[in-house]
Amino acid sequence: MAEPADHGGHDRGGAAFTVRDAALAARAAATKLATTTGDERNAALRAIASALEGSWADVLAANREDIAAAREAGRSPTVLDRLSISRQQLDGLAEMARALADEADPVGGIASGSVMPNGLEVRRITVPLGVVGLIYEGRPNVTVDAAVLCLKSGNAALLRGSSSARRTNAALVRAMRTSLADTAVPVDAVQSVPDAGHGAVRELMSLRGLVDVLVPRGGSGLIQATVRESAVPVIETGVGNCHVYVDEHADLDKALAILLNAKTHRPSVCNATESLLVHEAVASAFLPRALTALAGHGVTVHGDERVRSFHDAVVPATADDWGREYLSLELSAAVVGSLESAVEHIRRYGSGHTEAIVTDSQSAARRFVAALDTAVVAVNASTRFADGGELGLGTELGISTQKLHARGPMGLTALTTTKYVLVGDGHIRGGAAAPMP
């Protein structure tokens, strides 16, 4: 077999396979997928798991080529690190596909239903979106991750990874597509977008009607560019500039535990806390302890003048610090005069992801929850709980900071829509017809 093209093993006799062709093939596959059963899709996931386990030698060989090419092109160690995939990670992906096969089916449920007074039966059923386009950077594991999440939810996956990982991605797609040939899921349900530089991404973003939704996964630059430029609707996972506000009525032991957990448990993720606000009434009781503990965990604090007065290790915060998502052991910190000032600050600098208040006052908690326009508000709990797994949503797609369709941690239902099914027995609509316009 010749070196397969990036779209995943087609041989079209040299004819150029365009982004549109890939989308058309995915659309046709989505139509077939819509009538598969959950059992059939789960069988396909298990076939993919086995295929991945059987193809690790191919995938790792392709990955070594990608890494060599990137090294030759002088890419940074971070890029090289992101690009590499290990045998262990491959096994993890196979395991994930099998675990997903055992999860409940996100499609086919009845979202709502009733029988109307005239006897018309009304059901709103959960159905796949259709064709899901994924645009992602670096890590080739997203290729498998995205494909199996789409298949589980009955969607065809149109994959657009980064050029630097194209050999690895092609090997992964080839393994998945080969395994689908013996299942009820059409092979074209996993489809790569031909690699044609940024033009391919732009074309993908223009295919409204053929592609139902785009899910960019990667840095905020990629996500914002997709949101701005795409005619296809986008599911946006966003930046997390999360705050912990320590209220005047806070239990300070709980506040310290929550702050340390929120900042240091996993600093590189979007639900990690980036900013601390402390009510002035408890500043002198809380900040000396908190700043010492933070320093002990290696956290650099960028503080306003009042915060700095409590600890020598605090560096001065600049205007930029309040809006930053550090994703590292850094934290901005300020003293505020009231809960309302904390809310004002968060409204100004927050990213609408997750905000926490530590307080024993019911009234304060109620005001904080009502006043903030954000995906998640945590009361006396770490911002780290803004996570699909922690909230019982099963496999998480990401955390949405948009307001339409899905907000906050998203489970697989974010890749579904609904269809009204009306069942009557010759029902016609009564009442006088309106006059002609």
Place this chain on the structure above:
Amino acid sequence: MAEPADHGGHDRGGAAFTVRDAALAARAAATKLATTTGDERNAALRAIASALEGSWADVLAANREDIAAAREAGRSPTVLDRLSISRQQLDGLAEMARALADEADPVGGIASGSVMPNGLEVRRITVPLGVVGLIYEGRPNVTVDAAVLCLKSGNAALLRGSSSARRTNAALVRAMRTSLADTAVPVDAVQSVPDAGHGAVRELMSLRGLVDVLVPRGGSGLIQATVRESAVPVIETGVGNCHVYVDEHADLDKALAILLNAKTHRPSVCNATESLLVHEAVASAFLPRALTALAGHGVTVHGDERVRSFHDAVVPATADDWGREYLSLELSAAVVGSLESAVEHIRRYGSGHTEAIVTDSQSAARRFVAALDTAVVAVNASTRFADGGELGLGTELGISTQKLHARGPMGLTALTTTKYVLVGDGHIRGGAAAPMP
């Protein structure tokens, strides 16, 4: 009082009031609105109803001026008709605002909730979207309709009507804003976008972050342009090229009743049927009756060759007919060889709005429902039931043909989003922290 500006009665001492200023004012109002109670919003709706009743003389005077100006500009009778508003319509709008005040509150409910094994309480609560931008053509009644729907659901309304109706719209907005001054709802919750031609619309579409959603109401040209060009997310209400498919297992009496209802009950609306497909096995039993009945109702049928063989009044269908939304007493019609051919035809020409099958076969109904990617499927019922009121959704915003956020008939919940509220008692996330990236 001097002639108020179009944004609804501000006097800013001559300083230019921009689209962005209007959006900022609406955003500030939305922040205040988010903490109002349902009772307070309902009181505001009743105040608006009274104000509209008290201001009819002003509104009708403004409307006469708009009509005179449009006539002078040589606008068509259709435009003049759309522009005019009657005393009776004004009373109807006031009545509608009062009825809305009596409806259940679309915000503040718990969309889902649970207590996690670690005791963390999780609630997903329904909250307003924030700032809703409305772009609409012609009819000035939309000014009131849109404003009260937004207020009921806790959103600030940013209104952009057509220039030809600007005096009428300004009088309506002035009446509503004046009445809000004595309520808990901020006056700026009803806000007009300054009239600056198409540039104003373009600016409105660019205000992602300030405006949460745009709802275009009007012809499909307006809607498609908004969808394509807007960086702000759009709620799209779409074209309805609805089909009735008469299956080989149909009860032909029911089929005829459904067809006549779907086509003639109210031909000008999007859930009216535009196309008939008949299985060849019942064509000779059904079509002669059906075509005679349609002719008796004044319907012009554009048929394929086989349909034309059954009735002299059928005119030949052109390729364009299959995709047309006539919105009048016209109908395209074809004979198909199988249910699958009907599905193929609908996939090709349908608009994803509402499709009906008439059949007594469970198997046929099941296949038809599963195979079509559409907002509504009706089995043995008229396409006219694709309507929020008929499905028990209360006041309807429109019928969405998009898949994200809302699909099919939309109630007020389409103007809401959700917020996760997590309540703990010092909860921190356990488990080993991941290594630093």
